[in-house]
Amino acid sequence: MKLLSLAGLGAAAGFCAAVAFTHIAQGDTGDIPPSSSYAQLDRFAEALTKVHDNYVTPEDDRTLVENAIDGMTSSLDPHSSYFSPTVFAEMQTTTQGQYGGVGLVIAVESGQVKVISPIDGTPASRAGIKAGDVIMAIDGVSAQGLKLDDVQSKLRGPQGTKVTITVAREGQKDTIDFHLVRADVAVEPVTWRTDGDVGYIKIPAFNDHTDDGVKKAVAGIKAKLGPRLKGYVLDLRNDGGGVLDAAIAVSDDFLDGGEIVSTRGRHPEDMQRYDAHPGDIADGKPILILTNGGTASASEIVAGALQDHRRAKVVGTVTFGKGSVQTIIPLNDGEDGALHLTTGRYYAPSGRSIQTVGIIPDYPVAAAGKKIDPADQEIESEAKLPHHLPAEGPGANATPPPPLQPPPGKTFDDFQLDYAVSLLDGTTLASTAPRPHG
Amino acid sequence: MKRAAFVGIGAVVGFVVALTLFPAAHGASDMSAYRQLDLFSDAFERVREDYVRPVDDSELIDDAINGMVSALDPHSSYMNAKEFADMQIQTKGEFGGLGIEVTQANGLIKVISPIDGTPAARAGIRTGDYIATIDGMSVQGLSLTDAINKLRGPQGTKVTITILRPGAKKPFDVTLTRAIVEVDAVKYHRDGDIGYIRIAAFNEKTADEVEDAVANLKKQIGPGLKGYIIDLRNNPGGLLDQAIQVSDDFLNSGEIVSTRGRHQDDTQRYDAKPGDIADGKPITVLINGGTASASEIVSGALQDHKRATILGMTSFGKGSVQTIIVLGDGRGALRLTTARYYTPSGRSIQAEGIVPDVAVAQGDEAQLASLGASEADLPGHLAGDGGAKKPQHIIKPPAGKKIDDFQLSYALDLMRGKVAVASGNKSANAD
Numbered sequence: 001m002k003l004l005s006l007a008g009l010g011a012a013a014g015f016c017a018a019v020a021f022t023h024i025a026q027g028d029t030g031d032i033p034p035s036s037s038y039a040q041l042d043r044f045a046e047a048l049t050k051v052h053d054n055y056v057t058p059e060d061d062r063t064l065v066e067n068a069i070d071g072m073t074s075s076l077d078p079h080s081s082y083f084s085p086t087v088f089a090e091m092q093t094t095t096q097g098q099y100g101g102v103g104l105v106i107a108v109e110s111g112q113v114k115v116i117s118p119i120d121g122t123p124a125s126r127a128g129i130k131a132g133d134v135i136m137a138i139d140g141v142s143a144q145g146l147k148l149d150d151v152q153s154k155l156r157g158p159q160g161t162k163v164t165i166t167v168a169r170e171g172q173k174d175t176i177d178f179h180l181v182r183a184d185v186a187v188e189p190v191t192w193r194t195d196g197d198v199g200y201i202k203i204p205a206f207n208d209h210t211d212d213g214v215k216k217a218v219a220g221i222k223a224k225l226g227p228r229l230k231g232y233v234l235d236l237r238n239d240g241g242g243v244l245d246a247a248i249a250v251s252d253d254f255l256d257g258g259e260i261v262s263t264r265g266r267h268p269e270d271m272q273r274y275d276a277h278p279g280d281i282a283d284g285k286p287i288l289i290l291t292n293g294g295t296a297s298a299s300e301i302v303a304g305a306l307q308d309h310r311r312a313k314v315v316g317t318v319t320f321g322k323g324s325v326q327t328i329i330p331l332n333d334g335e336d337g338a339l340h341l342t343t344g345r346y347y348a349p350s351g352r353s354i355q356t357v358g359i360i361p362d363y364p365v366a367a368a369g370k371k372i373d374p375a376d377q378e379i380e381s382e383a384k385l386p387h388h389l390p391a392e393g394p395g396a397n398a399t400p401p402p403p404l405q406p407p408p409g410k411t412f413d414d415f416q417l418d419y420a421v422s423l424l425d426g427t428t429l430a431s432t433a434p435r436p437h438g
Numbered sequence: 439m440k441r442a443a444f445v446g447i448g449a450v451v452g453f454v455v456a457l458t459l460f461p462a463a464h465g466a467s468d469m470s471a472y473r474q475l476d477l478f479s480d481a482f483e484r485v486r487e488d489y490v491r492p493v494d495d496s497e498l499i500d501d502a503i504n505g506m507v508s509a510l511d512p513h514s515s516y517m518n519a520k521e522f523a524d525m526q527i528q529t530k531g532e533f534g535g536l537g538i539e540v541t542q543a544n545g546l547i548k549v550i551s552p553i554d555g556t557p558a559a560r561a562g563i564r565t566g567d568y569i570a571t572i573d574g575m576s577v578q579g580l581s582l583t584d585a586i587n588k589l590r591g592p593q594g595t596k597v598t599i600t601i602l603r604p605g606a607k608k609p610f611d612v613t614l615t616r617a618i619v620e621v622d623a624v625k626y627h628r629d630g631d632i633g634y635i636r637i638a639a640f641n642e643k644t645a646d647e648v649e650d651a652v653a654n655l656k657k658q659i660g661p662g663l664k665g666y667i668i669d670l671r672n673n674p675g676g677l678l679d680q681a682i683q684v685s686d687d688f689l690n691s692g693e694i695v696s697t698r699g700r701h702q703d704d705t706q707r708y709d710a711k712p713g714d715i716a717d718g719k720p721i722t723v724l725i726n727g728g729t730a731s732a733s734e735i736v737s738g739a740l741q742d743h744k745r746a747t748i749l750g751m752t753s754f755g756k757g758s759v760q761t762i763i764v765l766g767d768g769r770g771a772l773r774l775t776t777a778r779y780y781t782p783s784g785r786s787i788q789a790e791g792i793v794p795d796v797a798v799a800q801g802d803e804a805q806l807a808s809l810g811a812s813e814a815d816l817p818g819h820l821a822g823d824g825g826a827k828k829p830q831h832i833i834k835p836p837a838g839k840k841i842d843d844f845q846l847s848y849a850l851d852l853m854r855g856k857v858a859v860a861s862g863n864k865s866a867n868a869d
Contacts, residue, residue: 037486040495043769047516049473050763054822055510056775057700059839064506066476069481071505072498086536111544125467145818215476230450266490269725329484336477342490388577390489 015062044068066337077342078385079326085337088122089179101156102163104129106148113143113151115167122181129167130310136175138164159184167285181204192217197230198424203250206242206298218281226288231286231424233417237316237367241297244325251305252276254287254312258349260305261304262323265344287312288420291359292367294383296320303349303359313362316422318400320426321382322390323347323355349428356383356391358400365419369412441479447845478502496682500770504581505785511818512541513760515582518770523637524587529771535590536599537599538563539674542582544831550754551672551728554625554638557614563773565728570609593618601769611746626651631664633852634846636847637684639675640732645683652687654716663668665720667846675731678759678779685739687712688721688746692782697759721746722849725792727812730754737792749796749849751832755813756822757788774819789814791835796846801835 040108048064068080103122107114113135118125135143138154146154155163165178190213192201199221222229241247243264251260255276264272289303289312300319306312325344332335345353358381382388404413421427480693482593485498494516501722504516516526518543540547547569552559569577572588580588589597596614624647637644671815675681677698685694689710696707723737723746734753740746759777778786813819835844851857 037475037482037495041475041497044478044482044499044502045475046765046769047772048478048504050765050772051507052509054700054761054763054774054776055514055775056702056758060472065478067509068478068502068506068805071508072481072485072502073498074505074579075501075581076493077486081491108545111546116783119846266488266492324490327488329478331484333482336480339481339484341485341488343488344490365636371634384574385574386576409493 001014016073017188017265018387023270041419069337069339073339073341075387075425077324077387079324079340080342081149081321081340083149083328083340085335085339086337088334097427101182103183104155105156106135106151108146108148108151111145113146121124121185124178127178127180129165129178130169133167134167135165136168136264137264139164140166159183160206169403189215192220193354194221194224195233195417195421196425197225197228198421199225199229199232200235201232202235203239203299204245205239206250208243208246210246211253212254215281229285231288233288233290233420234284234312235290235297235425236299237290237292238294239292239299240295240320241299241322244298244301247298247301248274251302254306255309256280258309261301261346261348263344263346276305286424288423289314289316290416290420291316291361292416293317293320293321295359296382297322298406300354300359301346301348304352304354305361307359308349308352313423314359315365315423316361316402316416317367317403318381319358319361320353321354321356321358321391323353323357323382345389345392347393351393353391353393355389356381358382359401362399362417363410364401365404365416366405368415369418370404372412372415444774445517459744459842499615503772504583508542508581508774509818511820512543512759512813513756513758513773514775515773516770517583517773519768520580521583521587522764522771523823535616535619536563536614537617538589538842540569540582540586542585543709545578545583547577547582551674551729553619553674554636556619557617559712561612561614563601564603565611566604569599570602571600573598582770590614601692624651626655627848628655628658628856629667631659631662632850633659633663633666634669635666636669637673637733639673640680640684642677642680644676645687648687649715650765663719665722666716667722667724667849667853668746669724669846670729670733671724671845672728673730673733674728674754675733678732678735681732681735682708687734688740689743691713692743695735695781697777697779699759704777717758720853722853723748723792724845724849726845727749727751727754727791729758729792729814730743734787734792735779735781738785738787741792741795742782742785747796747852748792749798749852750792750845751797751799752793753787753791755787755789755791755822757786757790757813778820786822788820796848796852797832798845799832799834800843800845823848 009127044388046224048061048068051059052061052066064085066082073080073082075398077249093217101122103119103124105119114130115124115131115135116131117130118131137143138151141149142155143154155165157163159182161182163180165180165256166175167178168175189211190201190203194200199218201217201221203214208429218232221232244261248260250397256278260274260276262271264271287306289306290354291299291314295303300322303312303314303319305403308312323345324342325346327343329339329341343428344354347353383391404419406412412418460822461464465713470774482498484501486495487492493760500516529594535556536558537549537553538558539553542548545755549558549565549567549569551565565719567732569585569589571577572585575588577585577588589599591597593616596613597616598611600609600611603611622636622637623641623644623828624635628634633652635651635655636646637648652666655666678695682694690712691710694710696705698705700790723740725733725737725748729737729750730753732758738747741748754771757780758775759779760773762775763772763774763776765771778788780786787810814822833848835841841847846860848857
């Protein structure tokens, strides 16, 4: 039986979901549950029978049971769920890259399907779908009240096929129909630029191409700045995570040795530890990592590893705090779908779990500036999700300090970034600010 | 074998509800159910073995049953043994609440209606409001029962809820003090020669109180009494037998309502007994989008028998009946949709609502309609049978004039002949 692990938060449509490590699940289904769980199963059987016999319309038993499994797993924590056979089958083809998408990162909020961002260079962004658009219908079928999974599977389909998306846009009276052709959606790429003598690298998500993108970015920055290069800013703001392997590889890029992250599950033998290999592509130059409440999961692994090894300082606001690992457990070889189950927590090298606590920045700095969308800055955190896994271990009660606000009367494009750059090039902005936090 | 039924919407916060025992299940299920049980026990076993921390078996099963039942429709739900026991305590009025009828919609908790005279109504909570957080915790991912449990608590304690209001720019917080919610189901007063009766909910005393109200109004007004206005706006329903009794009060004979379930022998028909406590005087019934369930039974019965003129806006459209099915010893209970009900003419109001004879807007409905405040807008609702007519012309309050309650004032004018409604050409003529 194959197990796949995800360290992502939420999901992206038309975008490859993560596959990280593989190992064999112990204990096959032949285990006989103890008598108390038989009594509980019997209780479920009674409820199923009562619904089967008495509900106002005849219901398919299969659907009843799928909804039960969904109810059981979704109630565990915000990241556990059940994939029906259809969704699971689609996911597998999607991860193998045969399927196409439109290139939208979406979220379901209050039953509305919202566009978080169209991915550059994809059908969605070329057609002009914008962040904040609400998807009302897909191929004429209402999308209201749909689950994220369902929306994603409706948006996906073979490359070259057509899909019509009806969106409502703020300030527009009528809905707008977009006719898109599904394409091989390029995964969110790493981008870079230079800001004075500082190299800036934006990592929007962790996927199979991310590590390569980071290496190319560093090489590009070195080539452009040469010996003037003072250091790097790694922007992990609003990076909701992705593949665990990619997070490990990116951390390894900047570390010479030592532990990057470890994951621990229910059983002692589930413990996994990942270590860095010699070599630092940034040659030991200073690194600052930008974080905010949208920095989650795989991003927190990178920030935690570089912070614990004192390889980087973290600038910004406290991260999301998703410190759990999910595993996909197929049922009946996938014919009955699969569980997407939280099976482990991960720990930063110092042994801290970031679950609900998040990464606390070394330089707490508020988001502000002309290029900052205030809607992005609503404080998100794992601790606010119902049924979240509780924090544990050292630092579980850590409280973040209040972030530094921009000085009055001055305007910034992006205060956090400007602050980080000034820390690296030693300009005045940093010197006027308070000392770094503990 | 006794079988009471609820015809309330959603679940009731801090408000007495009905409870009943259901006969044992009709024999064993077929083999397919057993095959599906295998699938379930496989999933159950994986979670027990592999979840990041040990989880209580009974919690897993509670969540499974809840997932199965809640996915059926917006009114079906599961109460575990403790919740079921709490509900029984609540029917004795020992729990504090806020006094709102709520349901689940769009992943949030949606207010069907605040009950008159309760903390929620005093704080200005409105029909169509969404509750996004309770004491700072998001309600997303919570079952309806869990959310209601968080809203409830000992009398005098405080709870802060974040409200998303359609049309309001930003979510806002409201802090409420829980109280023992004693629903004043019926209030009445005379308005000149017309008796006004407000029915806020259908509880055990509603029919008695309506009968008292009519008797007292007759005394107060005397022989000049022109007729009655029965106000069922924002009345979310309650007990089926009370809705039947109130309809019967004003009808001399004929069917009031029938309920039909899965099985032939589940059909129940309720007929009126001779006698009309209003002596055949004209009745106008006021309804709106918050008029649901038991209230729709009364409106539908009086409308079909042409005993009353229905005035206001199309009602909510909850045409299903829920039954409490107790699972074996201490195993909790299902609140399961088991039947639909039909008005005397045979129409189901499910997802269609009662369409008023005289459509009159209060003037504040526009925002609600756009956000969907009816059964047909609830995800997973039972489909209607189709065929309900739409009101042709909606009379709106005259622009520039401020009238506290336009629907009521229009109803009074109509009964006094100050405005006339010509069929097919209903127009406002408030002067």
